[in-house]
Amino acid sequence: MYSEAIDLLKNGKPVLIFDADDREGETDIVIPSEYITKDFIRIMRKDGGGLICTTIKEEDADMLNIPYIEDLYRKCLDMDKSVLDATDMKYDKNSTFSITINSRNTFTGISDKDRAATVREFAEFVGNIRKKGLTSQDFGHKFRTPGHIHLLIATKGYFSxxxxxxxxxxxxxxxxxxxxxxxxxxxxxxxxxxMSREKTEKYASEHGYGFVTGKEILNQWGGYY
Structure with a gap:
């Protein structure tokens, strides 16, 4: 349920989001970046199994000049640009992938401890962008690229x-x-x-995690389904 999911997130607990049958038909484990620990990274790695990624709003990414990776490739790839043609993507018109990062305080960057450190520091940085007027230069002092945390940019206006x-x-x-x-x-x-929706709902129930669908979220926002 939507309200339960919000309460759990406020308390740093995981929530599972199933997008839609007519989209990816996938469920993601979702954790507030500011509450990430090495134990949560281990859970995501073992019980999730997909690609662990961390999001940022497009408005915040713009303030730091963090690009969508396809825009960066479009400018810099010295090869035929047909490789960037995404018109055959089955579930959307474009991806939200951006650069990969490591905190400068990590070692290799891939361990559960290192990835958790990168995510927590990134969340803290995002929270201070406007409060402290942080810039891309400040970002470079804290993080390096490439790294082991994949950044995703949430489209401005969210679901429009x-x-x-x-x-x-x-x-x-x-x-x-x-x-x-x-x-x-x-x-x-x-x-x-x-993993099927039925299995992920069962997993959420067994572990005391929240479960919410894209439809429920969109209905709260204004509704598209």
Whole structure:
């Protein structure tokens, strides 16, 4: 339920988001970036199994000149640009991938401890962008790229253009009055496919995690389904 999910997030607890049957048909484990620990990274790595990513609002990314990765590739790739043609994407018109980062305080960056440190420091940085007038130069003092945390940029206006897990999870952080950055991972099954909604709902119930659908979130926002 939507209200339960908001309460859990406020208390630093995981919530599972199922996007929609007619989109990816996937469930992501979602945790507020400011509450990430090495134990949560381990859970996401073992029980999720997909790509662990951390979100940022497009407005905040713009203030730091953090680009969508396809825009960066479009400018810099010295190869035929047909590789950037996403018109055959099955679930959306574009991805939200940005650069990858490591905190400068990490070692290799890939351990659960290192990834948690990068995410927490990133969340703290995002929370201070406007409070302290932080710039891309400040960002470079704290983080390096490439790294082991994949950043995702939540589309400006949230669901007016896109209704993916990047937007759904970041919107929930906003609604919970948290720093608007979520750390998310897709849940995969041992059969080689995405874990079914039925299995992820059961997982959420067994672990005391919240479960909410994209439809519920969009209905609160104004509704598109």
């Amino acid at each position: 253009k896109r209704k993916g897990h990047t937007e759904l999870s970041t919107y929930l952080m906003d609604q919970a009055d948290l720093i608007p950055s979520a750390t998310i991972v897709e849940m995969l099954d041992d059969n080689g496919k995405s």
